[in-house]
Every structure is written in structure tokens, then in C-alpha cells.
Amino acid sequence: MEWFHRWWRQPDHFDWITGYLRARGMLGVARWNLAFSTAALALVPAVLTLSSRSPHGGIAEAVTWVSVFGGLIIGALWAIRWPTCGQSVGHILAANLFIGLACYVQDDPMIGLMGCTVFATTGGYIALFHTPGYMLYNFGVALYVGALQATRLAVETDDSALAVGLLLLVLVLNIAVPFAVQAVVHALGADLLRAARDPLTGLLNRRAVYQQIEHLMTAHRDQHVHLAVAVVDLDEFKQLNDSHGHAVGDQALVAVARALRTAAGDTAVVGRLGGEEFLLAELLEADRIDEWAQRMCAAVAVVPFRVTASVGVAAVCLPLLFDGEGQAVIHTLIGAADQAMYAAKRAGGNQFRRDDRSACR
Template identity: 45%
Template sequence: MAVISAALMLMAAAALTSRDLPLVVQAAFSIASVVIGLGYAVLWLRGWPTKRQSLAMAWLGGGIVAAGCVLQPQPVIALMGCTGVAILGGYAAFFHNTKAITVVVVFGIAAGVLCAIRVAAVDGWVVATAGLWLVIELNLAVPLAIQTVVRTLGADVVRSDQDPLTGVLNRRAFYERAATLLTSPGNDLHLVVVMIDLDKFKRLNDAYGHLAGDQALTAVGWVLRESSTSSAIIGRFGGEEFIVIDAAPADVAERLPAELCAAIAASPHPVTASVGAAIVRWGCGSAMDDLIRAADAAMYAAKRAGGNQTRICRPARVGG
């Protein structure tokens, strides 16, 4: 990025080699090219720019390249140079939004039209049209292709957060989302962590096969999503174990574990669950790992009692 930024200084040659421009215009454009190119090269060597600095680079860089092409005295070279604006359009596609891309694309195509008019006067409209089409194609295709790739990769990242069988979050993604929840303001809510372990799941696999077991896990994932609030964070901890965390009013937090247990038992698959929960008032100094351990202990108590039931613990203070 430092090298690409420094290359903007070369646009000064476009003005300096043009004999028809006033000296003031030559000097102003050349100084602007050198200052912007060198300034952004130094900025990139020092570290990442801010969002505003990055956006300004895309727009200033695209504007300088477009202006340099218009100032280039050789019409064909000027027209072909307009394809260079696509580099700044690609940069905008990587790091910014459609509005930023549009501004850069307008710079490139507008400069291309002006340069194509000059080419037509010398070499005819056939050459000018072919060159202009190349400019338009590159200035549109490069940002569009890059933005498509970026969005596709973004969708893959989202999908990589999900457990492919049950549709809930995997363990890593659950911890990431839960950490975000714990930093949000509580507003007189209670934090509830629910550990869920399916009862005698191995017997289900042995009796009906692993396909039936997978279908049961998929159904449980759907039940948990349907029975929880929209703010709940739901994850699969591996095997037949699930976890739900939510910030809710006291009455909702108290009802949630039993409701999840009943919903799993009511599913069309022959499966029940032992459910343990830890419920604390928001802001009591609770640590996520400690709450999970407390909920896990409650879940094992439910399992020892025979399963298909709920145990709730209310730690006064955990995690310090």
C-alpha cells in the first residue's frame, strides 16, 4: 500500500509534460500529487490509517489519477491511463462501501469520456470507443469482483461460526458472542446460563442408528432457537451438550430452563434432556467460566436425579 500510494507522485509528470497548461496549474497539480502520494506512503509505513484517512485516500487518489490522465498530452496514453483508476476502485471495494466505490468509478469513467473525445479527434471514433469500453469495463469489473469476493468470504465467516448439524453457534463463536453480551449494559436484568445434556443419547444412537441421532440433534437445535428469546445466545458445546445464555427480566430467566426442558421432551424425537441453570442478577461480578461451571454442576444434579428435569442454582457472587 505504501508503494501504491507513492506511485501517485508519478501523476506530476502528466502535468509537467503538458506544454499547453499554465505554469500555475502545472505547479499546483504536481505539488498536490507529490504531497498526497508521499504523505500516504509515510502513513502506511507507520501503520493502518483511520477510516476517514483511508476513504480520503481512495477519493483523492482516484481524483489525482483521473486528473493526471486528462492532463496527459498524448490522447491514447491518457485514455489508457484511465484504467489505473480501477486500482483505487478496488481499494475502496476492499475497505469501504458502495458509495465510496461509486465516487471512484465516476472519476474513472468521466476522465475516460474526456480522453476518448480527444482520441476520436485524432484516431477516429472506432479507436476511441474501444478504448473507452476498456476503461468502463475495468473501472466497473474490478471493484465489483472484489466486493463480491469480500461479501462471499464474509458469508463464509458467518457460516463458520455455526455448528453445521444443529445450526446453533459452535463453541468458539459462542464464547465470542457471550463476551459481547457481558459488556452490554444490564438495565436491571438477570443473567441466565443454561447447560443442556441429552439423556441416554448413546442408547438412541445404538437403537436407531447415527442418522436418527443426527436428526434428534438437529431438532434440538431448532427447538432451542424457537423456545429462546431473540436476545439469547445458543451454542453447541460438542456431542449432545448445548448451552444457552440470555439477559432477561427475573421472571423470564426463572422460567427459561424449565421451558427448554419441556420443549425438548415435546419434540417428535425420542429424546429428553437434563437441564441445569445458573441465574444471577446483572452486575454481581459474575465471570462467564464460573457461571458455566455452576450451570454444569446443576445439570449433572438433574441427570443424577433421573433426567428430563431442571435444576437451578443462584450463586450470590462468582468470579471474584
């Protein structure tokens, strides 16, 4: 039961897997592969309608064609663009429904039973991108339709061994494929987590924080909110190092990192750019941006070291006009926030400045 609870509580992987693929230039390849595979699988029941063993006429044939066209539509959606997390869940649940319907209405129970092996592909996708709850649902549908067709096969052929053997094949595939994919994702995620973290503070490093900001934009690209970016630089940090040594300076950086992480909240991206400079990003309503920046200043001011923070903030409205402009927007925002941070430092530090030129377009 303890193992089951740990497995059940695994988080959704969609955003970080998407970022991993995008960072390596593989997102387009993955998108077209999914589009082609989905469309090809949708055409299978269409081809089977030419067989004498496939349903002809009536509701069964109509349901078969609904499944075919439904699968082709999902394939087309993949071809158009990479989905958001919610859209991805919708795609996979719709695909699961169409597969189940196509298998359920087959006149020949052996065809319907063998068709249930296709659930292994949806299960593998869910294991790669989404949560165990969807995996369990996918397996449940495969088990229900497969058991129903296996029962029909045993009755019609009077060969229970054949029915049981084919059902076992279906179940093994629907268990082995998703769990194998999930094991790889777990191992890959652990390695990436270590590679993405600053070893001193445990915050995201420069490369990872840029990726996570892009994930934030991608995951919420259809929402009308502001993406706010803050550059935080510690005041008088060099004097602290010179007076008390680098060990104390490191302790101060760890304390500041913890304070920023707590003040920013669970949904914010928080990273260390290097030295005494930090970077944060969050989706906010327009009237909360200044309060958010001030909260970062206040969080640093109360750490038990003689440091304060100069904070520069810049923001832009979502959604973006084009999918490909995310990186350019991120670099522009960080540059604007960096200039605003220097303005705060020139004004005496322990305060924030906001770059208004980067407001909504």
C-alpha cells in the first residue's frame, strides 16, 4: 500500500517533458510523430470495414466511422500545434474513447480483443506525460473491453484457452508498456533534477530557470494574465564576504534562496543566475505585480545577515501572438528587469523598480 500511495501521488510530467523536448529541438519531431501515429491508428478500423468480418450497416458501422473520424481529428490537432497540458489530457481521453468504441462494436470478438492492444500506446503516452490516475483509467477501459470480447470469443469458439491467452497478451502489454515508460521517465527526471539545480542553494540554475519560464508561458499561453519577471541582486554582499569570509557569504546565499522560495510561493519559478543574483518569474494579475516585487525585498531584508536586495521587475501580457516568440520575449523581459534592478540599486538599494516599457502590448 505504501508503494501504491507513492506511485499514485506522482505529479504530472507534461510541462517538464515538453521543455526537455523543446530544449533539444525534438518537439516538432515528437508532435509530427504523434500526429502521424494517431491518424494511422485511426485508419485501421476504416481499412477493416473492407473485411467481411467487420461490422456492416447499423449502429456498429456508424460508431466505427465516428471512431475513425474522431481519431483523424485528434491527429490533425497534433499536427497543428503542441497542446497545453489540459488539451493533452483531452486528446488522450478522446483517443481512449474512440479506441474503446472501435473495439467494442466489432462483430468478430478476436478482432475486438486484438484491437485492445492499442490501449498500450495511449497508456505509454499517459505514463510519459501525465499522472497515474489516467494510467489506471486507460487500463480499466482496456480490461473491460478486452474481458468482454474474450468472453464472447470463448462462447462463440468454445475455446476458453484461446480467449484467456489472448486476453493475457492484451493485459501484459497494457501493464508492461506504460510501467516501462514510467520507469524511464522517473530515472530521467531524477537525473535532470540534479543537473538543473544550483549545488549551493538548491534553486534552479541559469539554463533551467530559462526553460521553466518558457514552460510557464507555454502551459498558460491561452490565459489572459501577466508574466512577471524579477531580477534580484543583493546589496552590500561583497562587503559581507570581505568582512566575514566566503563561508558566511555562502550561508547568506542559502538563507536568501530559502526566503525567496518561501515568499514567491509554490507556483513561481525561482533560480540563481550566479553570484548574488537571483531570477524569479510568476503569472500575476496586473495589480499584484508591485506587491509581489515588494514582497521579495521584504523577504531578503529579514534574513539573519547584513544584506538587502535591489529588485527589478518587468512584465508582459499573455497570451503571446505567436508560438515561436517565447524565447525572444523571455530575453527581453530579463534584460528590462535587469536594467530596472540597477535603477533600484542606484537609488540606494533595498527597494524595487519596475520597467513600464515592457507592459502589455
